[in-house]
Amino acid sequence: MRVLIVDDEHLARAVLREYLGAHADVEIVGECENGFEAVKAIAELAPDLVFLDIQMPRLDGFEVAELAGGKVHYVFVTAYDQFALRAFEVHAIDYLLKPFPPARLDAALAHARERLGAPVPVQQPIGALTGQARIRHGSLERIVVRDGARVHVIPAGQVDYIEAQDDYVAICAGGRRWLKSQRLAELEEQLDAQAFLRVHRSYIVRLDAIVRIEPSGKDGHCALLAGDARIPISRSGYQKLRELLR
Template identity: 35%
Template sequence: MPTAFKTLIVDDERLARNELKRLLRAHPQCEIVAEAASAAEALAILAEQQIDLVFLDIQMPEVTGIELANDIPASTRFVFVTAFNSYALDAFSLNAIDYLLKPVAPERLAKTIARLPVADTDESPPTETEQQSNLHVLPEHHGILLKFGDINRIVRLQEIYRFESIGNHAAVYTAYGKSYLHSSLARIEQKLDPAYFFKTSRADIIRLDAIEHIEAGISDGGLVAVLNDGKQIDVSRRQAQQLKQRFGSF
């Protein structure tokens, strides 16, 4: 990474861009090199300049920040900024560093900046294969914006112990309670590291270290995984043998 992150601010409101620029003055590692009032302007800048970091408003006319994020180069990091605290985001198709709520608090911005990788001029840029791999499996510290009642909370993957399929949605179980994602279980599975998560059936994905013990299931060959919270999760016969192998002796 460069010694400073060449930063682009994207927001259709000029006052919002100015406020974020003011707050970023306290963080010299972010060098603001451009700003855009629309997704079209942002894409033009990204095509012409090397941008390392984008602060991206979600609610913009014509093309939203979420839609724009899909066209941001894989090597460019980005942070979502939104004024809507009730906004629900399916973060599994994205890889944002963080999500900031307007008005952005200086201490909250500082925490976001702290998540940026340490600059290293000797670091080689990621290869195409590495970029594709990073897009496929999300790291354990990846944050997802989830809503719990009236509170929006950024929950790390390492804090989630179960995903349950509910139609075209998925229930997400965390220590903070239960929330929901607008995503299918199959899509979620593609983004999870199999070293930490295991699909027990078409209905559930559980975190391996959340399993307290395993019991024989009612169906022939099936199992029941009992989680730390006491919840019993059925393991299909097809998946039962694989789960046994995961906990087998070495």
């Protein structure tokens, strides 16, 4: 079993390395101390199982799982029990609460051996499930976008608008655009409804980014944003805007 260890604490990685060393069928193929390293290592090393910390700087464990995709099995390792529901919603094999004894790790590995003989559940993409989990625990505060080997973290408060692009969305912030493989409706559910509004079937706008609303064509309107971007507004979107801006 090829295993990757991801934790920002050196001591936590050392404990896992020691416990895993007692299992002859486990090969530790790498260690990472942050989420960015983890996404790259998962892509390059293709481990069977990832022991993944949740609270890490820059990218948390759930964002790593979203960016790395659903072909990898995860055991989440954390000092906080409030993330357990979210962990199992992304089909985690197990959830280890720090500090844990060797016997608890043995049980997680036993679960992993059973799961590795079965296909990964494909009821929903990991991105959708992590999105749903975030909704239950608060609105999305940042959007992570993978661009080849690079990962961009875009604070939600800096996003000007989001545009549907077939099976992708274009995240537009500060004059730059990033493509993310996600449906507009899914992202709409994750964003703060008090800060963002879907004004058109193909556009979501951050309300604070609107400079003014102008007439456009017969009975139509558009939103003028900072940077001169012009976003079409549907009739239903215009009614929603009027209600919010009263």
